[in-house]
Amino acid sequence: MAWVLLAIAVGLTVAALIIVLGVRRALIVLLAVTLVAVIGVIWYAEIGDKRQAGAIPVEAVQLSNTRMVPAYGSSYKFSARVKNNASEHDLTAFSLTVIASDCAVGRSESQCEIIGEQSKEIHVLVPPNQARDIVDQFRFDGMSPKGELHWDYRVNHTRSR
Numbered sequence: 001m002a003w004v005l006l007a008i009a010v011g012l013t014v015a016a017l018i019i020v021l022g023v024r025r026a027l028i029v030l031l032a033v034t035l036v037a038v039i040g041v042i043w044y045a046e047i048g049d050k051r052q053a054g055a056i057p058v059e060a061v062q063l064s065n066t067r068m069v070p071a072y073g074s075s076y077k078f079s080a081r082v083k084n085n086a087s088e089h090d091l092t093a094f095s096l097t098v099i100a101s102d103c104a105v106g107r108s109e110s111q112c113e114i115i116g117e118q119s120k121e122i123h124v125l126v127p128p129n130q131a132r133d134i135v136d137q138f139r140f141d142g143m144s145p146k147g148e149l150h151w152d153y154r155v156n157h158t159r160s161r
Contacts, residue, residue: 056158060085061094064131068098068138068151075139080153082124083131089160091126095119098138099152102145112150116140119156 017026062083071077078098084091100116118138126132 055089055160056084056086056091058094058155058158061091061155061158062131063153063155066151066153071137073139074141074143075137077135078138079133079135081131081133082126084126084128086160087128089128091124091158092161093121093123093159095121095156095158097154097156099154100140100143100145101150101152102147103150104147115145116143 014026014030017029020026021029062085064081064083066080067078069077069079082091082094097117097119099114101112102115103112118140120136120138122134122136124132124134
């Protein structure tokens with residue numbers, strides 16, 4: 001839908017330029033705008049976006065005080081404290097996988113069944129050797145545990161600057 005609106009806006013802009021400036025001048029203006037846009041995209045990709053994937057190892061991201069509380073419908077409210085144990089880089093985002101397991105009462109965790117799994121990138125700004133509290137939502141459709149519900153959390157990858 002957004003692409004259609006963008007195409008319409010570009011078409012109307014080109015038509016207005018042709019009407020106001022004429023075909024030759026409109027082409028010069030459009031080429032100049034295109035050149036500036038291409039230079040901007042290249043600058044952002046190469047220089048402007050200083051975020052780095054993997055500069056902070058997943059082992060350096062520590063989750064504590066994790067809680068998963070039923071919210072509305074099949075959603076659960078996730079809250080935790082995230083600590084960045086890296087010494088040089090700010091943590092800007094991390095991918096988190098939450099696993100829901102159905103565990104029969106009195107059985108070990110190895111006998112639990114996984115009944116839900118969701119992954120999400122969570123954006124947060126945590127300077128080196130500091131911690132921040134986060135809150136997010138996870139949705140688990142069709143999940144109906146028969147025993148106790150246990151949660152497991154895994155950090156998959158990190159982004160930093």
